[in-house]
Amino acid sequence: MTELNISILEQKFQEKIDNDIKIEPRDWMPDNYRQTLIRQISQHAHSEVVGMLPEGNWITRAPNLRRKAVLLAKVQDEAGHGLYLYSATETLGADREQTIDDLHSGVAKYSSIFNYPTVSWADMGAIGWLVDGAAIMNQVPLCRCSYGPYARAMVRVCKEESFHQRQGFEIMTTLAKGSPEQKEMAQDALNRFWWPSLMMFGPNDAESKHTEQSMKWKIKRHTNDELRQMFVDATVPQAELIGLTIPDKDLKWNEETGHYEFGAIDWAEFWEVVKGNGPCNKDRIDTRRRAKEKGAWVREAANAYAEKRRKRKAS
Amino acid sequence: MANKEWPLWEVFIRSKQGLSHKHVGSLRAADADMAIENARDVYTRRSEGVSIWVAESNNLFASNPNDADSLYEPSDSKVYRHPTFYEVPDGIEHM
């Protein structure tokens, strides 16, 4: 295709986006749009899948049957989210197996929050409340993303997420109302997960190299800093209500702006974790790799069984 | 065959009796039976459906999005296909 043709196609494409017409898999799209989406959606899928590990750690040790059933249902939802999203990358022409191998080889990234350990039951509360809470902030605007299959997957995901946050907040509320030791446990979980949760929104706008183009393409509807601010504003009063303290001595309400001001984020820590040096990076990837290797015989057996059934039907 | 990737299936769900099946997404499975089982786990965990169809993605054929204009534009000019095109005298009911 000539350069002129491409520039006309690009112009038409941008007009569709500007008019809020969704892009569907077989429509023409610029290569960069396709690649940006594949990168973002696969990272998102990996985050859902790796995100099962910190919580999976507590399923067998949930304090009672109700909590166990709930946690199990939540973790199962996350598996589903990963699946919707891998399917969305396939609509863009990404190879499913390659996408997963890219995670295992360290080429692909996932949310750095899942590289922190879950050392107490209260962490299940903190994760549901804060991590799923932050994920919801990110995902709600994605329901209006310009790419149809991603937007539709996000609608499903968001419907399921709201129970995730509530069950986490319920755990925190229960612990905060419990014995002094239980309240201490909840506070400790909040202390450890607060800052990594703020980091989930990604680098400050000035440092975020993809934001401008993604906003123009309506893949992204808010900047990282806007979403982070929305999260802080929503979460601080929730902590106050259950008597927990946000671990930020600079946190204060600004009457004029109507927003909370908060302290500086330790970006050095963020980049260390992104680069692979967080407390659990190696363990997470090793676990995923092992799962794929150890599951190989199951996939093989399913193929053999499908073949057998096919032959039986044919005969 | 050992490492053959499972084929891709498109999933359609009837949300309740009386409504048609609607496309909800896709998944991978070794065969149709497994695709239906997986679809049940993935797409109907909250009673979203009473019936599931799956079709191997390879077997679906689609119109070309570039043809959209020539396919659908001619019907835009045929307003007489809509009841609102016709004039009905005042006083006429049940029409």
Ligand SMILES: [Fe+2]
């Ligand atoms: Fe999720």
Ligand SMILES: [Fe+2]
């Ligand atoms: Fe979740």
